[in-house]
Amino acid sequence: xxxxxxxxxxxxxxxxxxxxxxxxxxxxxxxxxxxxxxxxxxxxxxxxxxxxxxxxxxxxxxxxxxxxxxxxxxxxxxxxxxxxxxxxxxxxxxxxxxxxxxxxxxxxxxxxxxxxxxxxxxxxxxxxxxxxxxxxxxxxxxxxxxxxxxxxxxxxxxxxxxxxxxxxxxxxxxxxxxxxxxxxxxxxxx
Amino acid sequence: xxxxxxxxxxxxxxxxxxxxxxxxxxxxxxxxxxxxxxxxxxxxxxxxxxxxxxxxxxxxxxxxxxxxxxxxxxxxxxxxxxxxxxxxxxxxxxxxxxxxxxxxxxxxxxxxxxxxxxxxxxxxxxxxxxxxxxxxxxxxxxxxxxxxxxxxxxxxxxxxxxxxxxxxxxxxxxxxxxxxxxxxxxxxxxxxxxxxxxxxxxxxxxxxxxxxxxxxxxxxxxxxxxxxxxxxxxxxxxxxxxxxxxxxxxxxxxxxxxxxxxxxxxxxxxxxxxxxxxxxxxxxxxxxxxxxxxxxxxxxxxxxxxxxxxxxxxxxxxxxxxxxxxxxxxxxxxxxxxxxxxxxxxxxxxxxxxxxxxxxxxxxxxxxxxxxxxxxxxxxxxxxxxxxxxxxxxxxxxxxxxxxxxxxxxxxxxxxxxxxxxxxxxxxxxxxxxxxxxxxxxxxxxxxxxxxxxxxxxxxxxxxxxxxxxxxxxxxxxxxxxxxxxxxxxxxxxxxxxxxxxxxxxxxxxxxxxxxxxxxxxxxxxxxxxxxxxxxxxxxx
Numbered sequence: 001x002x003x004x005x006x007x008x009x010x011x012x013x014x015x016x017x018x019x020x021x022x023x024x025x026x027x028x029x030x031x032x033x034x035x036x037x038x039x040x041x042x043x044x045x046x047x048x049x050x051x052x053x054x055x056x057x058x059x060x061x062x063x064x065x066x067x068x069x070x071x072x073x074x075x076x077x078x079x080x081x082x083x084x085x086x087x088x089x090x091x092x093x094x095x096x097x098x099x100x101x102x103x104x105x106x107x108x109x110x111x112x113x114x115x116x117x118x119x120x121x122x123x124x125x126x127x128x129x130x131x132x133x134x135x136x137x138x139x140x141x142x143x144x145x146x147x148x149x150x151x152x153x154x155x156x157x158x159x160x161x162x163x164x165x166x167x168x169x170x171x172x173x174x175x176x177x178x179x180x181x182x183x184x185x186x187x188x189x190x
Numbered sequence: 191x192x193x194x195x196x197x198x199x200x201x202x203x204x205x206x207x208x209x210x211x212x213x214x215x216x217x218x219x220x221x222x223x224x225x226x227x228x229x230x231x232x233x234x235x236x237x238x239x240x241x242x243x244x245x246x247x248x249x250x251x252x253x254x255x256x257x258x259x260x261x262x263x264x265x266x267x268x269x270x271x272x273x274x275x276x277x278x279x280x281x282x283x284x285x286x287x288x289x290x291x292x293x294x295x296x297x298x299x300x301x302x303x304x305x306x307x308x309x310x311x312x313x314x315x316x317x318x319x320x321x322x323x324x325x326x327x328x329x330x331x332x333x334x335x336x337x338x339x340x341x342x343x344x345x346x347x348x349x350x351x352x353x354x355x356x357x358x359x360x361x362x363x364x365x366x367x368x369x370x371x372x373x374x375x376x377x378x379x380x381x382x383x384x385x386x387x388x389x390x391x392x393x394x395x396x397x398x399x400x401x402x403x404x405x406x407x408x409x410x411x412x413x414x415x416x417x418x419x420x421x422x423x424x425x426x427x428x429x430x431x432x433x434x435x436x437x438x439x440x441x442x443x444x445x446x447x448x449x450x451x452x453x454x455x456x457x458x459x460x461x462x463x464x465x466x467x468x469x470x471x472x473x474x475x476x477x478x479x480x481x482x483x484x485x486x487x488x489x490x491x492x493x494x495x496x497x498x499x500x501x502x503x504x505x506x507x508x509x510x511x512x513x514x515x516x517x518x519x520x521x522x523x524x525x526x527x528x529x530x531x532x533x534x535x536x537x538x539x540x541x542x543x544x545x546x547x548x549x550x551x552x553x554x555x556x557x558x559x560x561x562x563x564x565x566x567x568x569x570x571x572x573x574x575x576x577x578x579x580x581x582x583x584x585x586x587x588x589x590x591x592x593x594x595x596x597x598x599x600x601x602x603x604x605x606x607x608x609x610x611x612x613x614x615x616x617x618x619x620x621x622x623x624x625x626x627x628x629x630x631x632x633x634x635x636x637x638x639x640x641x642x643x644x645x646x647x648x649x650x651x652x653x654x655x656x657x658x659x660x661x662x663x664x665x666x667x668x669x670x671x672x673x674x675x676x677x678x679x680x681x682x683x684x685x686x687x688x689x690x691x692x693x694x695x696x697x698x699x700x701x702x703x704x705x706x707x708x709x710x711x712x713x714x715x716x717x718x719x720x721x722x723x724x725x726x727x728x729x730x731x
Contacts, residue, residue: 022361022362022363023363024363024364027364030432030436033432034429034432034433037428037432038428038429041421041424041425041428041470042421042425044471044474045417045418045420045421045422045424045425047474048420048421048474049414049418049421052413052417055413056413056414179477179483181483183406183410184410185410
């Protein structure tokens with residue numbers, strides 16, 4: 001049979017020493033763990049901030065589009081520009097033609113990239129929470145006036161590519177955030 | 191704790207002096223800045239300055255948000271001017287009152303001593319850039335950076351608290367110190383109070399941020415700021431949670447390193463603390479698998495963290511536990527009535543309105559809305575029997591639904607009465623020595639705050655305890671039968687009587703007394719023996 005007495009005595013002595021110490025190795029381990037957790041929180045926060053920056057970039061893309069429409073409306077009011085000609089120069093005046101103009105080099109989204117995935121388009125039809133590839137998209141919806149007295153006065157919905165555009169068409173600009181939720185940026189008129 | 195030690199002697203003023211009895215400077219110092227005078231405004235001044243510093247930091251933060259700073263530029267400017275004015279007045283007041291401050295009073299030039307002290311230099315650094323900007327062209331960004339120096343003013347509050355904490359915890363282990371910092375107790379001192387305040391401020395800030403996040407227009411503008419705030423809040427709350435978990439083994443009932451901590455983790459407060467940070471981690475690790483945005487609303491649970499700092503919720507829990515059997519009976523009757531009502535509603539109305547009273551479960555909504563006297567009116571009976579039944583049910587509902595509310599309300603006031611009586615009993619015990627010590631006063635103040643008692647009410651309770659204590663000590667009115675049941679009082683009474691007899695023996699004319707005592711018609715032999723013994727004893731002395 002092994003004699004365990006010296007071992008127990010040593011263990012007891014270590015424990016006794018630990019009890020009398022003001023700062024033990026366990027305390028040091030706890031502090032290290034605390035530091036690791038706080039670094040973890042900071043890292044998660046940093047990643048979250050990075051995603052937030054991407055959403056901000058998408059919002060900036062949408063804001064560029066809004067400014068362009070605002071400028072168009074202002075020029076149209078002065079009689080300098082026909083907004084339909086400026087937006088859709090495809091003859092048919094469809095949304096597809098307008099998209100091409102918006103994404104052309106001279107268009108407001110010509111240099112824009114999808115911040116979440118550069119391979120994905122900048123302009124899209126809708127934000128889809130079940131499809132994360134729609135993150136960072138700028139979405140333009142068309143407004144349809146509701147019957148008088150029925151709230152809301154204008155209801156917005158997605159535009160088909162072949163949708164014909166008309167002057168003073170109400171538009172709503174949205175952006176898809178990091179969870180592919182739609183964020184409203186502005187309402188403009190063509 | 192606030193006792194000043196000078197040459198080993200504790201100096202503590204019980205109240206500030208009256209106007210006119212001392213010099214104006216001394217009077218002002220004792221009222222505003224003296225940490226050793228009880229009942230003055232020193233703590234309020236410190237608290238106000240600390241809040242102003244925190245408000246300055248918040249202003250500095252929001253000045254970097256163009257959407258907020260742009261429209262309210264003038265407000266920010268005026269707030270800065272008002273803050274500087276207050277900090278300047280504070281600096282000049284301290285400078286003027288330096289000769290009254292025991293720290294500088296013995297110096298050759300007390301005001302110079304104050305001006306060169308670290309705290310005064312910090313105070314000066316907080317206001318100087320503003321005045322310099324009036325004469326020197328300083329870059330605005332530089333000026334903002336220099337305004338950060340105002341944080342240093344918090345050291346005026348923190349350093350004394352840290353010193354006090356060190357003194358209180360001298361010779362204690364690291365874990366005990368952590369325990370003293372995060373848990374209430376005798377070793378925490380003011381630093382523990384500041385820790386609690388810090389946590390409370392972050393709870394309020396983070397909950398306000400969560401509420402504002404739900405406003406689309408605000409969230410759109412402050413998205414990044416909300417992310418930063420949430421990360422810092424989670425960092426603070428995680429730190430608090432881990433510190434509590436680590437040091438809880440120093441608390442009675444949680445001593446075992448593993449079982450104790452597991453027991454703590456299962457407590458209500460620990461669960462609330464965990465739920466306050468969990469959404470952040472879950473969303474970070476699992477957002478690729480599930481849409482966990484709904485978890486964000488659980489961040490509002492952080493508000494429950496404040497329940498640690500109020501006794502109201504614990505009183506409510508006690509009340510619910512105590513009244514549970516009655517409440518369960520009332521709830522059972524309520525449920526019975528709801529199911530019966532829904533069934534009758536379905537029976538009478540289904541044929542007339544099959545879309546509204548589709549089935550019994552669907553009718554439950556109507557039953558509850560009717561019984562609770564809410565009556566939205568979206569579903570209502572149309573048949574005569576259904577309408578008649580609704581009248582009866584609405585009248586019944588008023589009584590049945592009011593029972594639990596009335597029960598809770600009366601039990602709550604009953605509980606408060608019990609707790610006030612407990613305080614009265616504690617006061618009675620405290621008055622055993624006829625006075626209330628500083629520690630006892632702290633306990634009384636804490637309990638008075640918890641029970642929402644005014645100063646007058648506390649004084650009334652103390653007075654009542656004092657009178658009861660005096661009445662108990664005065665045992666002259668006790669009958670012999672009562673007296674013999676309590677030997678500790680009987681001996682006091684015996685000594686009192688013997689003392690009175692000795693007094694008589696000392697003062698009376700002994701020869702006349704001898705004649706009367708010797709008369710066998712007047713006294714017994716036993717009484718004569720006692721008189722003799724008393725006379726001899728007093729004659730010797």
